[in-house]
Amino acid sequence: MTRSESSTYHSQGWERAKRLLEALIFSSSKPVSEEEIKRVSGLMGVAIEKAVDEINLELSDHPFEIVKTDEGWEMRLKKDYMKLFYRFIEPELNKAELKTLAVIAAKGETSVSEVLRIRGGSASNHIRKLIRMGFIKKERRGRRTVLSITEKFNKYFSLEKNPDKL
Structure with a gap:
């Protein structure tokens, strides 16, 4: 494998891992732990943070973002949008x-x-x-x-x- 092919492969591997991370967090109804992220995407530690930073940069024109909470990683509306739409969100319990x-x-x-x-x-x-x-x-x-x-x-x-x- 040439250096160029190797670089392309690693780039594609990184992009695939990012997309898996994004899909996992997007589809989860609860915060996603680092263990779950590692199991699905292979990413761990600072690689997760780097991938999230890149994804959030790609989402900068979108109303949602990925954030880390005490419970794990989750996708949610940005604060500006939350203020506009909070009244439309149905609570699970009345x-x-x-x-x-x-x-x-x-x-x-x-x-x-x-x-x-x-x-x-x-x-x-x-x-x-x-x-x-x-x-x-x-x-x-x-x-x-x-x-x-x-x-x-x-x-x-x-x-x-x-x-x-x-």
Whole structure:
């Protein structure tokens, strides 16, 4: 292989790794870890940062960018666009569901009947949805059904490093 062919190959390999990185981050609904990036694209460490810088330069005229957060790498709207479009983004949970979740999280562990007493009968639907989404779990303990938060709850609300923040 000539020097020119080798340079072209490495350039194509770099571009392919960048595109894989971009596609992975774009398609993920949650931040992507460096381990996942390495597994998919082969990039790691400063190579990830260099690739992200190049991708963001290519995206400079676009409304989104790739950023690093405590949880990993993610693609999101730039701040100027977020201000314009935040009202169109549907939250995963409505206010009533969040209040029900807050009751369960604040108590750490509580019975279904206690949540229904505090939040009312409509909380039954909230509880089903929260279980389906993986934010809470339900356990039978004798005649009682107990609700508690899950690891997914901690990760989603960025509490996995310090659950005592709740």
